[in-house]
Amino acid sequence: MAVIQMKRVVICALKKNRKQLLEDLQRRGVVEISDTGLEDDIFHKSNLSDFRAIFTKNVADARRALEILNSAVPQDQSMLSALEGKKALTVREYEEFAKRHDDTLRAADRLEELEKEMAENRAEIVRTDLEREALSPWLGLDIPLDFKGTHKTAALIGTLPGSLTQEELAEKIAQAAPQAGPFSAEIVSTEQDQTCLFLFCEKKDREAYAAALNFLGFARPAVQADKPPAQQAEVLKAAAEKCRQTIEQDQSEIKSYAKYRDDLELLEDYDAMRSDKYKMIGHLSQSKRTFLLAGYVPAKKAAGLEAALTGKFDLAIEFSDPKEKDDVPVLLKNNAFATPTEDVLESFSLPARGEIDPTALMAPFYYFLYGMMLGDAAYGIIIALVTFILMKKYPRMKPSMHRMMNMFFYCGLSTAFWGVMFGSYFGDVVDVVGKTFFNVNVTIPALWFTPINQPMRLLVFCLLVGIIHLFAGLGAGLYQAIHNRRYKDALYDIVLWYMLVGGLIVLLLSTSMMRDMFSLTFVISPVAAKAATIVACVGAVGIILTGGRDSRNPVKRIMKGLYSLYNVTGYLSDVLSYSRLLALGLATGVIASVVNKMGSMAGGGVVGAIAFILIFIVGHTLNIAINMLGAYVHTNRLQYVEFFGKFYSGGGRKFHPFSASAHTKYYQFKEENES
Amino acid sequence: MNFFNSLGLPLALLGAALAALLPGIGSAVAVGKTGRAAAGVVTEDPSMFGKVLVLQLLPGTQGIYGLLIAFIALSQTGILGGGASAMSGSQGLLYLAACLPMAIVGYHSAIHQGNAAVASIGLVSKRPDQFGKSMIFPAMVETYAILALLVSILSIFGVGGLNA
Numbered sequence: 008m009a010v011i012q013m014k015r016v017v018i019c020a021l022k023k024n025r026k027q028l029l030e031d032l033q034r035r036g037v038v039e040i041s042d043t044g045l046e047d048d049i050f051h052k053s054n055l056s057d058f059r060a061i062f063t064k065n066v067a068d069a070r071r072a073l074e075i076l077n078s079a080v081p082q083d084q085s086m087l088s089a090l091e092g093k094k095a096l097t098v099r100e101y102e103e104f105a106k107r108h109d110d111t112l113r114a115a116d117r118l119e120e121l122e123k124e125m126a127e128n129r130a131e132i133v134r135t136d137l138e139r140e141a142l143s144p145w146l147g148l149d150i151p152l153d154f155k156g157t158h159k160t161a162a163l164i165g166t167l168p169g170s171l172t173q174e175e176l177a178e179k180i181a182q183a184a185p186q187a188g189p190f191s192a193e194i195v196s197t198e199q200d201q202t203c204l205f206l207f208c209e210k211k212d213r214e215a216y217a218a219a220l221n222f223l224g225f226a227r228p229a230v231q232a233d234k235p236p237a238q239q240a241e242v243l244k245a246a247a248e249k250c251r252q253t254i255e256q257d258q259s260e261i262k263s264y265a266k267y268r269d270d271l272e273l274l275e276d277y278d279a280m281r282s283d284k285y286k287m288i289g290h291l292s293q294s295k296r297t298f299l300l301a302g303y304v305p306a307k308k309a310a311g312l313e314a315a316l317t318g319k320f321d322l323a324i325e326f327s328d329p330k331e332k333d334d335v336p337v338l339l340k341n342n343a344f345a346t347p348t349e350d351v352l353e354s355f356s357l358p359a360r361g362e363i364d365p366t367a368l369m370a371p372f373y374y375f376l377y378g379m380m381l382g383d384a385a386y387g388i389i390i391a392l393v394t395f396i397l398m399k400k401y402p403r404m405k406p407s408m409h410r411m412m413n414m415f416f417y418c419g420l421s422t423a424f425w426g427v428m429f430g431s432y433f434g435d436v437v438d439v440v441g442k443t444f445f446n447v448n449v450t451i452p453a454l455w456f457t458p459i460n461q462p463m464r465l466l467v468f469c470l471l472v473g474i475i476h477l478f479a480g481l482g483a484g485l486y487q488a489i490h491n492r493r494y495k496d497a498l499y500d501i502v503l504w505y506m507l508v509g510g511l512i513v514l515l516l517s518t519s520m521m522r523d524m525f526s527l528t529f530v531i532s533p534v535a536a537k538a539a540t541i542v543a544c545v546g547a548v549g550i551i552l553t554g555g556r557d558s559r560n561p562v563k564r565i566m567k568g569l570y571s572l573y574n575v576t577g578y579l580s581d582v583l584s585y586s587r588l589l590a591l592g593l594a595t596g597v598i599a600s601v602v603n604k605m606g607s608m609a610g611g612g613v614v615g616a617i618a619f620i621l622i623f624i625v626g627h628t629l630n631i632a633i634n635m636l637g638a639y640v641h642t643n644r645l646q647y648v649e650f651f652g653k654f655y656s657g658g659g660r661k662f663h664p665f666s667a668s669a670h671t672k673y674y675q676f677k678e679e680n681e682s
Numbered sequence: 683m684n685f686f687n688s689l690g691l692p693l694a695l696l697g698a699a700l701a702a703l704l705p706g707i708g709s710a711v712a713v714g715k716t717g718r719a720a721a722g723v724v725t726e727d728p729s730m731f732g733k734v735l736v737l738q739l740l741p742g743t744q745g746i747y748g749l750l751i752a753f754i755a756l757s758q759t760g761i762l763g764g765g766a767s768a769m770s771g772s773q774g775l776l777y778l779a780a781c782l783p784m785a786i787v788g789y790h791s792a793i794h795q796g797n798a799a800v801a802s803i804g805l806v807s808k809r810p811d812q813f814g815k816s817m818i819f820p821a822m823v824e825t826y827a828i829l830a831l832l833v834s835i836l837s838i839f840g841v842g843g844l845n846a
Contacts, residue, residue, distance in 0.1 A: 352816020462836055584825065590832045594750055601753050604762075636736060637743055641828075643814065644821045 010364045011338040012306040013662070015329050017043070020322035020586050021298050025291075028300075028320055029284050034098065034676050036666030038311060039336055040302040043292040050292035055285045062282035065112060069275035072115035075122045076268055079261040091401035096273075096674040102274050118264055121257045128250040128257075137246040141229045142243075144196045144203045145236040152239075153231045161213035163206040163220060165227045171202040181208070183219035187212040203228075247453040276671035284668050301334055303662070304331070335360065337659035345370035347414035350407060355647050356657025363487050365655055369646055372476055373414075376645055378421025379472070380591040380638035382458075383599060385433045387422030390415055397567060418638075428455040429592070433627055434599025439565075444616065445608040458593060466589050467525045473585030474512065476650055478577070484654030499553040503546045508578050510543025546584060547572060581649045587641050595634045602626030686771035691759065693774030697781030698742065698755035701834070705748030705788025705827075712741035712796025719800045731811050735807050737799050740820045744792035747831045751784040759841050768790040776844065780837035787830035795823035 020028055032038050046052060068080050092544040104111075145152060150166070158164045171179070190208040198202070208216050232239040291298040304312055309326050310495035316324060323546075329335045337357040339349050345367040352366050381387065398409060415466060426432065430453025441449040458465040481501055515521050517536035531539075555567025602622065609618035651657075668675035709802055730788035753762070760766035802816035 008747060134785050351814070354812075459839075466836075468833075474749060583829075586832050587825065587828045588833070590828045593835055594747065595829070598746065601749070604757075633739070633743070633746065636739060640740065640817055640821045641824075644818055644825075647814075647818055648822075 008361075008660075010358055011340050011662075013303045013329060013335050013338070014306045014307065014309050014326040015301070015333065016304045016312070017299065017301045017325045017327075018316070018322055018340070019297060019324075022293065022296050022298055024320045024322070024463045025288070025298055028322070029287060029317070031316070031319065032665055033280060033284060033667045035312070035315075036664045036668065037308045038302045038304045038665055039663055040287050040290050040300060040665045042290050043299050044303040045292045045299060052289060052291065053293060055288055059282050059285045062278040062285065065115075065278040065522055066275050066282065068112065068119065069271050069278070070437045072118040072264075073268070073271050073275070075118050075261060076264060076271065079258060080265045080268075082268075086396070087401070090397060090401040090404045090408060092401060092405055092408075093671065093673055093675040095403075095666065096676050098676070100273075101277070101676070104270070104277055107270060108274065108277065109168050109276045111267060114264055115271060115274065118261060125254050125257045128254050131250045132247050135243045135250075138230055139240050139243050142232075142236045142240050144198060144201075145228060146196075146240065148195045148203075148205060149235050149237075150205075151233050152228050153233055156207075156210060159210055161208055161210045161216075163208075163213070163216060163225075164204075165220070166203050167199045167220070167226075168201060168224045170199055171198045172197075176202065176204060179223060180216070180219055183222050184212075184215045187215035187219070190216060202285055229632070233662045262625060265308070272673040273548050276674045279670040279672070280667050287316055287665055305338060305662075310513070314596045330493060334660060336662035338662035339364050339366060341366050341370075344417070347375050347410045347417065349506075350410050351414070351646065353661065355651060357661055359656065359658035359660035361487075361491050362655065362657070362659070363483065364489065365483055367649070368479060368483055369650065370417075372479070372650070373642055373646060374417045374421040376472070376476075376588065377418040377638050377642045378423075378425040378589045379469070381595055381634055382425040382429055382592040383431045383433065383595055384423045384426025385436075386595070386627075386634075387424070387426050387437040389419070389530060389631065390422060390635070391419030394419060415635075425592075429431075429453050429458050429596070431596050431599070434596055434603050435625075436599075436603050436623070439600075439603040439607050440619075443619070444611050446611075458589070459596060462589065462593065463525060464587060465592070467527075469585045469588040470582055472588065473582045473649070476585070476645070476655060477581055478505070478509075480650045480653030480655075499549070499556065499653060503549040504552065505546075506542045507546030507575065509548060510541075513539035514543060581652070584649055585645065587645075587646045591634070591637055591641060594637075595630065598630050598634070599627065602630060688768075689771045690769035690774035691761070691766060693771065694755065694759045694769065694777035695761060697774075697778035697785075698752040698759075698761070698811035700778075700785040701748045701755065701781040701788075703748070704785040704794055705744040706797075708789035708792030709742050709745030709748075710798070712744075712792045713738060715796045716741060716799045717804060719803045723803055726807070730807060730810065733810065734803050737803050737806065737816065737820065739816070740799050740824070741792050741795040743824060744788040744795070744827050747827060748784055748788050751781055751831065751834045751838070753782055754838050758838055760802050773841070773844075776841045777838065780834055781842055782825075782834075783837075784831040784834040788827055791827040791830075795820045795827075798823050 009231050018028075032040075043050075086556045115666040144166075150162075152164055167176070171194070172194075173194055180190065180192055188209050188211070190206060190212065193205045193207070195203040195205055205222065206216060230239075234242065290300075304326075311325075313324050327506040339352075339357070341364070346446060348364050348370045350371065351373065352364075358364050360582060368412065378387065398404075398412050398416070404412070430451055432451055435450075438448070438450050441447045456464060481504060485497050485501045488494070488501065499551060513531060514536060516527065517533075517539070521527070522530070551565060551568035553568065554571030555564040558564045558567055603626075605621040605626065607615070607623035609615040663669065716738040720738045723730050723734050739762055756762035759769065759777060799820040802819050805816045
């Protein structure tokens with residue numbers, strides 16, 4: 008149970024070693040690099056955002072290329088592939104890739120090019136199809152659509168609205184242009200709302216006929232081509248065919264790049280790492296030949312780092328304890344049992360300076376409370392088994408995912424424990440199956456008692472658990488205050504509260520009302536009750552006197568003291584809040600028996616058994632999912648609000664070491680994995 | 683009084699129905715509201731699906747608690763599982779009263795928890811690292827549904843032992 012002690016590290020090294028040194032640090036992943044805060048005539052910072060932009064672009068290119076590749080050559084991925092984690096990478100592979108880097112980048116560019124070409128060709132096919140569609144009424148015409156006439160004659164090609172016959176057409180044109188000379192109008196095709204026509208006349212009459220036709224609503228064809236429509240259609244068809252072939256070629260070329268998949272993934276990671284490295288160079292203070300690097304390193308790793316670096320490079324390395332005002336990052340270290348709940352703590356807040364790491368104290372309560380809320384032996388075993396198998400099957404899964412699995416593994420064990428205590432196995436499935444299918448009355452008896460028969464007994468137990476949890480929180484506060492040598496605060500803010508709340512609880516239990524309500528079996532002797540009264544009174548008076556010790560004005564002080572005494576109602580609601588343990592525990596059990604009852608409604612026999620199995624599987628899966636979520640949320644709440652409220656506020660910043668795996672997606676260094 | 687006594691079972695059934703009805707409506711409204719907010723977040727960032735789904739489901743529990751109370755009431759009165767014997771009017775009223783905390787608190791807490799969950803979805807969409815805290819705000823509202831659930835459960839079991 009500890010926040011790992013950090014050392015501030017300053018390294019001064021030669022500029023010619025900059026690249027190797029940074030890469031070495033990146034692979035080690037133990038140093039968080041921060042600004043040196045030094046900038047003068049000799050040392051200055053370099054801005055490398057231009058380089059970083061190139062790397063960022065390469066990363067984006069590689070990502071895009073992988074997307075193209077994956078849509079062309081789908082990878083068979085199971086639903087659980089997300090758990091697989093990153094592949095291991097050796098330093099040698101990393102260095103060898105430098106040679107293939109540019110080739111891979113070219114492959115990525117080529118993939119993008121092919122994708123673009125395919126998109127263009129697809130658009131071209133659509134365009135030619137539309138054009139052919141537009142040509143279809145003109146297919147009967149054996150001259151090009153842009154035919155204007157011969158030396159002496161003029162031709163007008165276009166459409167008129169409405170469906171006209173040959174006679175109607177001739178009559179309409181003759182009426183519209185009575186003065187003009189002879190003409191020949193030929194209908195190429197008619198459709199419901201338009202007539203395609205070809206008008207032929209002497210050149211001198213062209214204007215007259217054009218005007219006449221315009222008057223009738225003449226429109227030129229949408230497509231113009233120098234070949235007769237039928238031929239033009241063939242040309243278009245050939246073009247579309249060619250586009251199709253190109254697409255197919257491109258498609259197969261893309262597929263031929265499938266062997267580059269690993270390299271493309273490595274490219275994405277490689278340049279992500281380089282981009283990160285250049286970001287770190289921005290933090291360095293550099294002179295002409297040397298550079299300064301400052302950061303934080305866990306104290307335990309300091310000696311190893313010094314030995315490794317001085318062995319490889321010419322440099323000066325110096326460690327110092329962080330100063331009071333330094334913004335020291337926080338890294339936690341706990342045993343295997345508590346570590347899984349570190350993420351629960353982290354999503355609240357990491358410990359601030361001077362605060363203890365409450366993970367080790369929280370973890371056992373966490374599993375305990377979670378198990379009580381879910382409280383079914385079969386559910387617990389399922390959860391524990393599934394998480395255990397997944398952890399074994401995917402040993403390289405992301406650390407955060409592994410911690411979560413591990414946490415649910417312990418929660419599952421605790422759930423199974425409480426299930427046995429309360430006699431719940433898929434709710435009451437044994438009773439129901441026995442009664443429905445075999446006509447026997449069997450029950451697995453509860454090891455302790457059945458909550459649904461004695462809810463008050465469980466409620467009392469839940470409130471007791473709550474009091475223990477809260478007092479443990481107060482205890483952590485006491486430890487913290489003593490640890491930081493704030494003895495007065497320890498006495499005033501914690502010991503007095505222990506006295507007041509503890510005294511009040513004993514006093515309450517001695518009243519006959521509470522005894523009846525909770526059907527208590529023990530009796531608190533009047534002497535003890537009297538002692539409790541005195542202790543509680545001392546506590547209350549003490550709180551009134553010291554609660555407002557920040558103020559100098561005595562009246563204000565007492566007023567503030569009275570106000571802080573009012574917080575005792577907070578303890579009441581905090582303790583009552585633990586009744587959710589009972590409610591959620593009952594909810595799981597009752598919903599499980601609803602499922603079982605519904606399943607048994609189809610009666611015995613084969614049909615009944617099939618119906619039962621179906622309803623059983625669907626119902627209990629849903630129940631597990633919903634109640635796991637509920638138990639998770641409410642266990643977190645009890646920890647965050649009731650438990651942390653007593654001593655913990657957090658506010659620390661997480662330790663983000665300069666590490667290769669921080670920004671990579673597919674790979675991580677082997678060494679790093681082991682350290 | 684004969685007519686009143688014939689109302690025993692109907693009153694108990696009314697209680698069970700209300701316990702399933704009101705929190706169910708409340709949860710449906712709330713989950714619908716949060717679902718719309720969640721869908722909006724997922725259009726921007728599909729990787730948020732898991733987180734916003736959890737937040738969407740939070741106000742759904744009231745409906746389940748309501749179902750639970752309805753079920754306990756139905757089986758305690760014998761309407762479900764057969765053997766429903768006639769009960770006095772006052773016994774029926776007792777069951778009705780026992781169901782009311784869950785029915786009424788369930789309805790309102792579901793809707794307000796939904797509002798809190800919508801706000802939390804907004805929080806997570808901007809700061810995905812704050813998921814742990816965002817879950818707590820809607821869970822605060824649920825406390826009251828849980829308290830009502832507890833009172834309803836204890837009352838229904840208690841009514842069974844009374845000779846009213």
